[in-house]
Amino acid sequence: MSDKLVVCAYHNVGYRCLKELLRQGADIRLIFTHEDSPTEEIWFESVRELAEQHGIPYLTTSINEPENLARVAELAPDFLLSFYYRNMIKPTVLELATRGALNLHGSYLPKYRGRVPVNWAVINGETETGATLHYMVEKPDAGEIVDREKVTIDFTDSAFDVFNKVTDAAVTVISRAWPQLVAGTAARIPMDLKAGNYCGGRKPEDGRIDWSLSAVQIYNLIRGVTHPYPGAFTHLDGKQIIVWKAWPVEGCGEPGRVVSMEPLLVGTGDGLLEIRSLQVEGAEEATATDFVAKRTLVSAEFK
Incomplete structure (x- = not known):
């Protein structure tokens, strides 16, 4: 079965998951990423550099812009995957992926839907979190779950420590789930939103x-x-x-x-x-x- 891909990715999760897809030979036709913010400490790997190394076309403008929507429609991807992409992707874009649009979220869903889930989990004193691959719908982090992996949060862990654990878990999830998605055998577990919570972004x-x-x-x-x-x-x-x-x-x-x-x-x-x-x-x-x-x-x- 076909596995033509458009990927939206940023940060270490985006970089590492892209590397895993490339290792598996995924047919990535286009990557959307972000320009680094001059006000943010850039401590993570560059998706843009990875795209350049592999000769994959990339854009740093939003996938939701009309000209980008048209470009994705022309590519007619089977899958659209999002890894720590910072823009909410509009339903009109999601519908362009004929076999599904999926997001990798940095928590063990349905807990900690929304923004900066790793930081919130540590701040709230949680002892575990994880990484979850789920289908994207209009509501954030609310679509059916394909696969997820738990990680422990030790009392001595900083958010940075946990983020590294979650990144490893994300790669584990993608390594398992991608062949199943291509084969059409991946799970689709309904998301029980009442069993979780939603967190907003954090301000200084x-x-x-x-x-x-x-x-x-x-x-x-x-x-x-x-x-x-x-x-x-x-x-x-x-x-x-x-x-x-x-x-x-x-x-x-x-x-x-x-x-x-x-x-x-x-x-x-x-x-x-x-x-x-x-x-x-x-x-x-x-x-x-x-x-x-x-x-x-x-x-x-x-x-």
Whole structure:
């Protein structure tokens, strides 16, 4: 059976899944990707470079634009696959794939439908997530499931660590599912939306530390948005401070109040937070030891 493909891809998941499709000899006719944003830390592999290496035509304009819609229609693909593509693909585009349009999502659906699912899973203290290949419909991350793979979230994992696990799981899913899709034997499991949840995108302001929360909750936020993401922040003496590394410990103290300088312990709504690495606005990242050595923090309060 035919397997003519148009692929929308970005980020490491897009890069790695494309490599797996190429390893399997998939007939990729066109790739849609994105221009890298000048305001974003680019720590991931380039789909555009991969397309160039393999001589595959690519575009960085949206697949939804009328001229691109016409180009896809002319190609008449059997499948349209989306791997971490950042634009919602319109139903008129999805309908052009005669054998199906599918998306690889970075969670174990139906949990964590929507944006930045890995970060949300870590911030919410989940112990597992995954990667899911599903058919695309008008509603985001809501179509029938073809295959999925779970990964564990360890308490010491940052979102970056989990993202790498999810990327590996995504490749595992594609390696299993692609031959089944081509053969027409792939599963189509209905998505039970009531068993899951939907998350929106995150804004920088969402990284603000609320010291009235428990030490564990604050720790989960910090590890959920630490490098290469923008980081969780608080304020001290009118200056913004990003907390890059921390650890929850037992104890009690007034929320936001420094109770110890060595180690640097701050009170929370439940327990204490040991700050291990932080960055004052306009300065370089520093260890808590170096930070404390330059300041008197007795009774200081983070806000």
